[in-house]
Amino acid sequence: MLYPSGLAELVAACHWIGAKGWCPATGGNMSQRLDAETCLVTESGKDKGSLSEADFLTVRLADNGVADGRCPSAETGLHTLIYRLLPEAGVVLHTHSVNATVLSRAEKGAALALNGYEMQKSLSGQQTHLGTVQIPIFDNDQDIDALAMRVADHHRRQPLAYGFLVRGHGLYCFGRTVAEARRHLDGLEFLFQCELTRRLLEAK
Numbered sequence: 001m002l003y004p005s006g007l008a009e010l011v012a013a014c015h016w017i018g019a020k021g022w023c024p025a026t027g028g029n030m031s032q033r034l035d036a037e038t039c040l041v042t043e044s045g046k047d048k049g050s051l052s053e054a055d056f057l058t059v060r061l062a063d064n065g066v067a068d069g070r071c072p073s074a075e076t077g078l079h080t081l082i083y084r085l086l087p088e089a090g091v092v093l094h095t096h097s098v099n100a101t102v103l104s105r106a107e108k109g110a111a112l113a114l115n116g117y118e119m120q121k122s123l124s125g126q127q128t129h130l131g132t133v134q135i136p137i138f139d140n141d142q143d144i145d146a147l148a149m150r151v152a153d154h155h156r157r158q159p160l161a162y163g164f165l166v167r168g169h170g171l172y173c174f175g176r177t178v179a180e181a182r183r184h185l186d187g188l189e190f191l192f193q194c195e196l197t198r199r200l201l202e203a204k
């Protein structure tokens with residue numbers, strides 16, 4: 001297979017994510033849009049911190065179909081949903097960090113509200129710490145189609161930006177490019193760490 005030029009950058013981002021400890025065991029999955037109809041998605045069950053370009057499979061956005069009989073991520077339906085809903089999305093990163101996993105359970109509401117942090121400006125379009133960034137939280141579900149339907153319903157009422165949490169599971173985040181998705185992931189993970197620490201300190 002001829003790999004697209006941007007894929008090396010995504011593989012490097014996966015290695016960085018692995019080094020950060022945000023994809024323990026075989027957790028997490030990553031993807032990159034190829035065009036209006038297809039994307040590349042990581043093969044299921046791999047260690048996402050030590051991927052190579054050969055570990056990405058071409059998947060159809062319309063029906064999650066794969067040409068060569070290999071098995072893409074069990075959560076492929078969430079990646080393809082994001083590309084269908086957001087034509088500007090070019091890269092999706094899904095991680096299982098401790099902070100995203102714990103905070104998504106500690107917050108019982110339907111969204112995590114982040115405000116007062118300078119690092120909110122790591123998210124495209126955010127210009128001040130005075131605004132509130134709402135990261136939606138969806139209850140986890142082993143039925144990815146059902147989870148994807150809830151995400152799609154939410155998007156129709158309130159368009160997704162940056163990403164969303166899945167309760168007790170992890171973070172999905174996205175960007176137009178690898179660099180933007182990576183900045184969003186780094187920024188959100190920093191904000192999760194701050195918010196979790198703040199809640200712990202203020203609970204005393």
Ligand SMILES: CSCCC(=O)C(=O)COP(=O)(O)O
Nearest residue numbers: 026027028029044045073074
């Ligand atoms: C131990 S990981 C459980 C499945 C999961 O949530 C995940 O992100 C990895 O699934 P994949 O099929 O993409 O390897």
Ligand SMILES: [Zn+2]
Nearest residue numbers: 027028075170
């Ligand atoms: Zn997962």
